[in-house]
Amino acid sequence: MARVAFTANLQRHLSCPVQNALGQTVRAVLDHVFASHPRLRSYILDDQDRVRRHVAIYVNGDRVTDRDRLTDPVGADDEVFVFQALSGG
Amino acid sequence: MNDRLLVGTRKGLFELRRTRGAWSIAGTSFLGDPISMLLPDPRDGMLYVAQALGHFGVKLQRSRDNGSTWQEVPAPAFPKSEADGPSLSYIFCLETGGADQPGWVWCGAIPGALFLSKDHGESWSLNESLWNVPERKEWMGGGFDQAGVASICVDPRNSDHVTVGVSTGGVWMTEDGGANWRASADGMYAEYYPPPRNLAPEVQDVHRLVQCPSAPDTMWVQHHNGVFRSTDGARSWQEISTIRPAKFGFAVAAHPKDPDTAWFVPGVKDECRIPVDARLAVARTRDGARSFEVLTDGLPQSHAYDLVYRHGLAVDETGACLAMGSTTGHLYASDNAGNNWSLVAGHLPPISCVRFG
Numbered sequence: 001m002a003r004v005a006f007t008a009n010l011q012r013h014l015s016c017p018v019q020n021a022l023g024q025t026v027r028a029v030l031d032h033v034f035a036s037h038p039r040l041r042s043y044i045l046d047d048q049d050r051v052r053r054h055v056a057i058y059v060n061g062d063r064v065t066d067r068d069r070l071t072d073p074v075g076a077d078d079e080v081f082v083f084q085a086l087s088g089g
Numbered sequence: 090m091n092d093r094l095l096v097g098t099r100k101g102l103f104e105l106r107r108t109r110g111a112w113s114i115a116g117t118s119f120l121g122d123p124i125s126m127l128l129p130d131p132r133d134g135m136l137y138v139a140q141a142l143g144h145f146g147v148k149l150q151r152s153r154d155n156g157s158t159w160q161e162v163p164a165p166a167f168p169k170s171e172a173d174g175p176s177l178s179y180i181f182c183l184e185t186g187g188a189d190q191p192g193w194v195w196c197g198a199i200p201g202a203l204f205l206s207k208d209h210g211e212s213w214s215l216n217e218s219l220w221n222v223p224e225r226k227e228w229m230g231g232g233f234d235q236a237g238v239a240s241i242c243v244d245p246r247n248s249d250h251v252t253v254g255v256s257t258g259g260v261w262m263t264e265d266g267g268a269n270w271r272a273s274a275d276g277m278y279a280e281y282y283p284p285p286r287n288l289a290p291e292v293q294d295v296h297r298l299v300q301c302p303s304a305p306d307t308m309w310v311q312h313h314n315g316v317f318r319s320t321d322g323a324r325s326w327q328e329i330s331t332i333r334p335a336k337f338g339f340a341v342a343a344h345p346k347d348p349d350t351a352w353f354v355p356g357v358k359d360e361c362r363i364p365v366d367a368r369l370a371v372a373r374t375r376d377g378a379r380s381f382e383v384l385t386d387g388l389p390q391s392h393a394y395d396l397v398y399r400h401g402l403a404v405d406e407t408g409a410c411l412a413m414g415s416t417t418g419h420l421y422a423s424d425n426a427g428n429n430w431s432l433v434a435g436h437l438p439p440i441s442c443v444r445f446g
Contacts, residue, residue: 013145
């Protein structure tokens with residue numbers, strides 16, 4: 001199972017501890033997480049299930065490229081990181 | 090008189106209470122988070138707050154105990170579509186349904202859409218009929234990247250009669266609860282559009298639309314390039330040329346009982362969005378716009394650069410108490426219909442919305 005971690009800034013809004021999730025794509029891994037943390041979905045994805053504009057997802061050290069369909073592959077021992085992109089003031 | 094004032098800002102929600110005639114900050118919620126809109130529902134005591142989280146999207150919070158505790162409820166969302174579909178980017182306004190519609194809440198959004206909840210915000214549905222009007226392709230952003238529904242007026246006489254203001258997209262009216270909509274901006278014109286398209290209802294930039302609750306056929310609009318009034322329920326509009334010191338602005342408030350009284354907060358012009366001569370002023374008419382008074386007592390009259398946004402001016406149910414919050418984080422209040430003002434708080438974050446209740 002992949003290990004999924006979230007930016008600490010999300011903890012201000014809702015609980016999202018590091019967790020292990022099944023799946024071979026970013027979409028599948030996140031869907032697995034959302035199944036047990038349904039509120040988290042709308043913080044990461046927009047109404048059309050795309051990655052929010054100011055959210056960035058990395059698999060190991062690589063930034064996810066398919067932000068619309070989330071087809072980037074995830075290996076069983078990979079680490080998925082969900083960060084906030086820098087914005088605002 | 091209402092003794093609670095709620096203020097939504099770029100960095101949190103502020104609750105003010107009035108004791109012995111003086112307002113003071115009694116509580117805060119969501120410090121650090123941008124608040125785009127708030128709605129105290131007098132029908133059931135519910136309080137709704139819309140957050141525009143920079144990274145994590147629009148969120149909707151609800152309190153049943155006057156803000157002591159909050160529960161996140163689902164924000165309105167667009168239906169899933171095949172490709173390049175819309176996503177909610179901002180809650181621009183929230184209004185209650187009619188007195189005969191307990192739990193109903195309307196939501197105006199960016200991109201320009203109207204949502205309705207019939208269950209206290211537990212679930213929302215897009216008003217497909219308004220979303221699908223052909224003229225929507227002419228709507229465009231007014232201060233934001235996309236058009237927004239900034240105003241919703243539910244007729245107290247008939248809850249199925251709803252009028253909305255779109256910035257930029259005109260005035261739209263339904264008389265059957267949202268099943269059918271028609272443009273209702275006759276008489277408005279757009280200086281920023283070439284003729285003859287400048288008269289098209291769907292290009293009108295309606296910064297703010299308000300309705301006199303006791304005389305709902307009287308409506309007021311602060312438009313991008315002027316001020317307009319209707320006395321026939323938005324079927325026709327007349328420009329008000331008596332407004333001073335300027336015709337540009339965002340906010341307007343309608344007197345709850347007197348259809349001849351309204352307040353505006355003018356700025357120089359669209360390309361210079363500051364008070365005229367850097368003196369903050371409120372324009373008030375009490376004679377149906379035949380004339381305006383420029384109210385300045387208690388407001389800064391030197392190097393004041395406050396801008397009051399669309400929802401930054403509020404009047405209570407008596408028509409005597411006003412509150413006004415600005416982009417520079419100043420909150421002003423008046424207890425005599427605007428004759429005199431006092432600074433209530435001077436170091437708040439930029440203020441997006443102010444409401445009594």
